[in-house]
Amino acid sequence: MAIKNKIKVFRAEYNMTQEELAGIVGVTRQTILAIEKNKYTPTLALAFKIANAFSVGVEKVFIWE
Amino acid sequence: MTVHQYKKVKFGLMITLVGIVAAFLLQSQLTPWESSLKVFPIFFALLLYMVVVSLLKTRVKGVLADERQIQVSEKAAQVSFQILLPMLALTSVALMSGGGYLEFYYVKALGTVISYVTCLGLLIYLLSYWYFDKESGGK
Numbered sequence: 001m002a003i004k005n006k007i008k009v010f011r012a013e014y015n016m017t018q019e020e021l022a023g024i025v026g027v028t029r030q031t032i033l034a035i036e037k038n039k040y041t042p043t044l045a046l047a048f049k050i051a052n053a054f055s056v057g058v059e060k061v062f063i064w065e
Numbered sequence: 066m067t068v069h070q071y072k073k074v075k076f077g078l079m080i081t082l083v084g085i086v087a088a089f090l091l092q093s094q095l096t097p098w099e100s101s102l103k104v105f106p107i108f109f110a111l112l113l114y115m116v117v118v119s120l121l122k123t124r125v126k127g128v129l130a131d132e133r134q135i136q137v138s139e140k141a142a143q144v145s146f147q148i149l150l151p152m153l154a155l156t157s158v159a160l161m162s163g164g165g166y167l168e169f170y171y172v173k174a175l176g177t178v179i180s181y182v183t184c185l186g187l188l189i190y191l192l193s194y195w196y197f198d199k200e201s202g203g204k
Contacts, residue, residue: 027131040133 004063007036010054025049068127075121078114085110146190153183 011021018032025032025046034040035050042050051058066074089107122129130138160176 022128026128028128028134031131031133034133040136043132046132 001064002038003041004038004065005035006061006063007032007050010056010061014054016053021050021053024053066121066124066126068125068129071121071125071129075118078117082110082114146186150183150186153179153186157183 007021010016011018018029018036022029022032026049027046031040031042035042047058047062051061054061086107157176157180160172160179162176163172
């Protein structure tokens with residue numbers, strides 16, 4: 001079991017680069033890349049920020065599977 | 066100032082600082098502590114570096130360290146501590162027990178100093194653990 005995410009899908013939908021998303025949520029581009037590749041699990045606060053950036057609930061972006 | 070520019074400037078300042086410290090150490094035959102006047106420029110350079118870097122930090126636009134980088138740094142510190150402390154403890158025991166045999170009085174003294182440093186490290190760890198445990202809601 002692990003936390004997966006759909007950040008890449010949402011980014012493509014919103015036509016947003018990693019750099020732009022990183023700027024919105026206040027992290028580095030490397031962190032967004034690490035989250036997308038499931039190499040880093042973000043804190044709850046960052047997960048909410050990312051979900052807010054796409055105007056969706058956190059459960060739509062992050063999935064426990 | 067961007068994060069990239071900040072990192073470049075900080076690197077340049079660090080190199081300059083290392084150069085200054087090395088120059089003063091060499092100038093005073095590697096024993097600057099023998100005279101307070103010789104130590105002063107090193108302290109001044111260190112202080113100046115810290116002030117300039119902290120001033121530059123306030124002017125940076127962008128993220129200098131996010132939660133992932135902080136987590137990585139914490140892990141690195143933890144691993145360093147876990148490696149360094151047993152090494153120091155073993156070294157101190159070896160020096161203190163071998164000091165008499167080797168008949169170098171300073172070997173035993175060095176072992177004692179290292180053992181105190183090890184104890185200080187453990188004490189700092191215990192105190193900071195206690196503090197952060199309390200901070201995060203522990204009893």
